[in-house]
Amino acid sequence: MADTQAKDGYYYTEKHEWVKVEGDVALIGITDFAQNALGDIVFIDLPKPGKQIKAKDSLGTIESVKAAEDLYSPISGEVVETNASLGSNPQSVNAEPFDTWMVKLKNIQTSELSGLLNAAQYKEYVSKLD
Secondary structure, three states: OOOOOOOOOOEEOOOOEEEEEEOOEEEEEEOHHHHHHHOOEEEEEOOOOOOEEOOOOEEEEEEEOOOEEEEEOOOOEEEEEEOHHHOOOOOHHHHOOOOOOOEEEEOOOHHHHHHOEOHHHHHHHHHOOO
16 A cells, blocks of 8 residues: 555554653644545544543544544553544544544653653554555
8 A cells, every 4th residue: 555654753552543742741642544444534532631541541432434443552641632523524534644643642651661662663564554
């Protein structure tokens, strides 16, 4: 698949989530590969602020016309905010997967970032899925 973009400055999981750290907050979303695989996203169920999340725990569900998939947290932290615009406009994830965050975490465990893929590693990983 040629369209396997990964952006520098983000960390990636093999389940196609990304995390971008901005100061002491982490933004989490899904990659272009994931939104392509899902197809048209119609609903996203996310946790309430205040919820403690551990790395690899489910953060919610993404539903598309093709399937429903769990969204997993790349790192541990506390949900501080969810992207409210996704309630009325979930398809924005299809249009701008790297600009459309789903959850913001605070009190993040930055040491867990070393276990994630960087952009080059993620591109290499996805290239082997073709």
